[in-house]
Amino acid sequence: MSFQTPLTICEVINDVHSKKYLLPSIQREFVWGPEQITMLFDSLMRNYPINSFLFWKVPKEKASEFKFYEFLRDYHQKDNKHNPKANISGSDDVMAVLDGQQRLTSLYIALKGTYANKIAYKKWDNPLAYPKKKLYINLLGAPEDISYKYEFEFLTESEATEQDDDHHWFPVGKILDLKELSDVMDYLITSGLAANPDKEKAQCANRTLSKLHAVIHVNRIISYYLEQSAELDKVLNIFIRVNSGGTTLSYSDLLLSFATAQWETRDAREEINEFIDEINQIGRGFNISKDIVLKACLVLCDISDISFKVDNFNRTNMLLIEKEWDNITKAIRDAVTLISSFGFSRENITSNNLMIPVAYYLKTIGLPNNFETSTSRIGDRKNIKLWFVSALLKRVFSFAPDGVLKPVREIIKTQSANGFPVDAIFAQFKGTNRALQFTDDDINNLLYSKYGHGDTLVILSILYPWADLKHNFNVDHMFPKSEFTAKKLKAKGVPDSKVDDFIANHNYIGNLQLLETIPNIEKKAMDFDAWLSQKVPAGELPDYKKKHYVPNVTLDFSSFDVFLEEREKLLIKKLETELRN
Template sequence: MIEEISNAEILLPEIQREYVWKPTQVAKLMDSIYRGYPFGSLLFWETDDVPETRDMSVSGPEPTPSKPPLFLLDGQQRLTSLHRVFTDHPDAQVVFHVENQKFQNQSAATRRDPKWVKVADVLDPKASMLRLTQRLLDAGSTLEDHEIEDRLGRIKQLRNRHFVMEVLKGFPYEEVAEIFVRVNSGGRRLGTLDLAMATLSTRWKGVLTKLQDESQHWLGHGYGHIDVNFLSRALAGVVLGRGLSVWSHSKLRQTGDTELERGWEVVKRGLRRLIPLLERELKLTRSDPLPSMIVLIPLVVLLGERSEDTVDEETSKGIIYWLLLATIRTRYSGSTDTRLSQDIRSARQPDPVRALLEGLSVENSRAEVTERALRGRTKESPYFFLSLLVARARDARDWWYGTDILPDTEDAPKLEHHHVHPPSTLDDPRFDKAMVNDLANLVFISAQASKKINGRTPAEYFPTLHEDELRQHLVPVDVALRSPDGYPRFLDARRHLLAEAMNALLDRFRPAFLDEVPVENADPSAGLALDLALYGSLRDGGRIVFTASGDGIAWVGWANMAELDSAIESARIAGIDSDVTIAGESVPVEMLEDSLQITIGPFLVTGTPEEWRTVFDRELETSQPLSSLPPVESKRWDSEPVRFPVTSTD
């Protein structure tokens, strides 16, 4: 099989997903095969009607096929991983410790320890077991030479391991795609996006190439997140007129080529009108700061289906206004595709901007950002994105070096941010981690600028900056706010400046029909807070404490960190719903469309699995010893929970 992959005699049909296994998973696979654990069967398709294919994530010399290929339907991750190990792929440097019989990916530590041997070296047909055994004995192995030879020999014998192969013959591509969907849905969760991509590739030969070419175009313009996944979701949205669902792939199967071609032209035209608009009006020269790419899809529909080549100023501004409000309100943090369906319908109305704003329930009010809404927000909050936009609007530059805070080159480093008051200067019981990492203490400066600060207070380093450099970043210049004692007042002052600037940004794009209506808070969760604090770790029975507060809300509860982490990973990787115990009650951890939601006391906390993972990683980085856990009196919360985005947690 390894040779057949190298010779392009085993190929991947276009319906396959990308290779996604991490090095740790590859090492576990080798360990399982070494121990004789079940490997699972492999499913192939044999056909004379050669389909479009995609590259396997392997390397090697130019293939020289000597027989017709088989197309791999199930087993891509396993076979690709094996090929990488056998061929010494740089991303699969699996090593074996001969004494404890452990496999892991190569690291600096294993390179220093000669008792670790690279699996690829053992699998090499020319490898001498005698020399490898002697090398390990010379390294101080306490095993007898015959034991070393036996263990290395078991790795060597992996070349002769037999696997069960099932080969489909006589099936057309459409049926094979359906088989692929059914088979893969039973393993790693096949989401609605995977279903749509598989169906599109059967309906429209060469669609993957079209999506990849378009993705490359936008990568060259700094918008690398306009990838194949985004484009396939956008195409399905245009063609179906709604977000994705299990229903979608059967509907896509009935779509004709003409309709798909027309939909694809709409997507391309919409992007070519929308991205320059974002660059011109918001100075958003890259896609990575956007909290959600889905927010662009209704606007792609709106702009791509317009017959006029130009977009009037009122519509252009209304589009930006809706994008900003949809971001503040985390429009797609829950029921993603249901809301996307609503917004695509709105984008096709005679007055699309008004219809889109009706979907946000702000058609009869002016949205405003309050200082209260910014209190306790962190870099995971959508206000982090707005703070970048207002800094860009003021032509903020990197302190001391004067470079652009958001360079637009394809290979530019990711957006950087650092603390105005460094954490080391706020090592005081008065300032908890939420205060230290408050959005109001973050500015968009480079790592080089942060090193120049080098743990100094603003009182020490502000004098080396011009006041205009501070004002561009909405940083107050009052000397009394530069010491740790003045830090709480610094946060208040900067929140005031940020809120003022964010409202000015909203006012710049607000449609005229909203001028004469009442003002309301732009963020429905303003004044509400959910603080997370981790004590201990995943290994020692760590507990995560939740503290909810707000108008009429005061609640504390805790959960076992390992149990909650496991439930989130099960939902993220396999789409499996489960339950966890929070404040003594069993609550469901549920996947609803692409959103994971958990009821935590007064809040129904929602977000994508990736957003939950980011928040939990944040807590792991700032965990406190288990011995520091304070007494927690958990109380049952009986009222209806309020929806709360996980990105707004502290």
């Protein structure tokens, strides 16, 4: 391995664009966020070192023995986050990147590509939640954040047009077209920046754009070492050592790297990524990661040590996982489908480890088809849901998940002849800090869940077992939320002494119900008693009250405290029935 003559960023970006540089299958995918990219560019502009790179030159006669991927060019958090497979059928040697992929991808996206990540308040399946953005630099001033010297931002085209006296957003990628310093001067003149009456602003624009030109075209910033060995074992060892510090390589990435290198008939990277994309589309959507799928592989293949250690990612285990891959994927897919039918999704599952024992059970009993709908499996599904909900609410996977997965796997392996062994699993953890049994205090504490909290929909799924939460059910305030202001409550005749308590308690689960979308829209902010009398037919009213735990009390606003107390008694009774096996 030898140190090479450094390159300019422009030279490297052109080579990435022409696919001279590729990524070996042992590399993980792009994971940097916008903040990391902007910090990289701020560092470059400040002449801070960005560490050296490590490239691997693979002779063309050896290249076909390995798998390579192209750099990601336009990142989209939902629809385009996987690297495309590279075609290496040409006659040239392959130059692969062993260390520096995140930095090179960030440089390429910033200079030639786009970045589309989800807007925080929009739903993950909304196409408008992922606006396409490019990297811009403000030529007229410094950012408010004093940890940065230069103001880089990912902006949409419309955002970038919002210029003022303190902002001129220059698309960073345009610097590739300004090859000579004279081109920079021409841009400053034609854009009017050079003629800015504020001389300090004009000078700032000149210094900033000239500096960016030097960083991209002039300074030889990309220092790199070149490894020319074609021995995979040696390259793997170098790769692991280079990526052993910090957070540059997770265990799941390492496992996937080994699987990709050692599977014989499948492409592990493509198989696993495609499978993850598929299962995350089930029902209302999930957020299952490589970590969960790869951990499930260890569990479902009955590998004795399921911890994420390099020793467990040996060739024997990887080939076993490859052999069992079809059964593993069916088990996980069926488990996710079943959990979705219970009403769960990415929105209300706090640990995806919960799915692994369900998948292991389905694999143990022979992967029956249509498990989630078969009438012969009703009792089994009830027991699985009891365990799932109890483990979810009790947070049994909140630390050291292997301490749950291993004993539960052993119980399922030896005691599943008569169905899902929920009693044995509950007995296993009784009296420990992972106890699944619910005491009176535990059940009472569930009533303190509020609208919008993660556990609330879980609890409502227990209270409404008849509701198919895969479809359009909404969490609704029985006594409408909008009416809980001091002014409105007093206007409804609520005594001053009760107003604060009413406001404090209206968001608790005692005032929440599940309604289908259309009735929920119709209800809007109608008072609960008025809505019942106007929208629920008299003949259906007794059944409605039973299904929604409506107590036989006065339902006007002035009696909200009585309603809440009596309804909570009904909810506790139902929770005791459902959560105690």
